[in-house]
Amino acid sequence: MPTASLEFALPDSSATEALGAALARAFCVPSRGAVVHLRGELGSGKTTCARSLLHALGVTATVRSPTYTLVDTYSSPELKFVHVDLYRLRSSAEVEELGLRDLTGPKSLMLIEWPEQGGAAVPAADLDVQLRYVDVGESRAASLRAGSESGASWLAKLGLDHSLMPYVSNLT
Numbered sequence: 162m163p164t165a166s167l168e169f170a171l172p173d174s175s176a177t178e179a180l181g182a183a184l185a186r187a188f189c190v191p192s193r194g195a196v197v198h199l200r201g202e203l204g205s206g207k208t209t210c211a212r213s214l215l216h217a218l219g220v221t222a223t224v225r226s227p228t229y230t231l232v233d234t235y236s237s238p239e240l241k242f243v244h245v246d247l248y249r250l251r252s253s254a255e256v257e258e259l260g261l262r263d264l265t266g267p268k269s270l271m272l273i274e275w276p277e278q279g280g281a282a283v284p285a286a287d288l289d290v291q292l293r294y295v296d297v298g299e300s301r302a303a304s305l306r307a308g309s310e311s312g313a314s315w316l317a318k319l320g321l322d323h324s325l326m327p328y329v330s331n332l333t
Contacts, residue, residue: 165307165316169328173299176328177206177292180303181213183325184288187318188218190240191311194269196284198276198308201292206301207274208246210290214272215242226274232259243271253280287312 171177188195199207212224219237227233227246235242243264250256256279265271265284276283286308295302307313319325 165313167305169303171301178213181210182217183322185217195287198286205292241269245273247275247278253282256282
């Protein structure tokens with residue numbers, strides 16, 4: 162698999178929303194479905210990015226961080242979406258009880274916030290999104306890395322999205 166990564170400067174929450182929407186435009190669901198890991202400190206924009214991506218893919222429901230429900234599901238006529246937040250979990254055994262692997266599959270997209278909390282019980286990422294603070298205030302950066310061939314294709318298509326050009330830090 163070719164190594165693929167992209168870096169974006171996100172000066173405000175609108176830029177994080179633009180990234181989420183662009184991820185949706187670039188998304189082509191592989192036959193086995195897709196998994197995205199969303200990493201970053203509290204408040205770094207994981208849910209903002211997920212919300213924008215889901216709305217751009219046709220979810221009309223309110224999208225909140227599933228911190229207390231742990232797993233929220235949504236659907237569109239074409240896809241099933243699973244939004245997971247593992248922040249409060251402390252072991253892979255707790256994550257295993259959620260049955261995440263049973264929620265993945267054809268025509269599905271799973272977004273997992275705090276995947277590092279789940280160890281081996283977390284499905285492997287096709288795309289890993291790391292959000293981080295850059296300066297005091299709203300300024301953040303995003304590093305996206307492919308974890309599979311479909312993730313690499315997703316990033317390649319994302320890299321062609323001209324609406325993100327103001328935010329591109331590098332194309333590798």
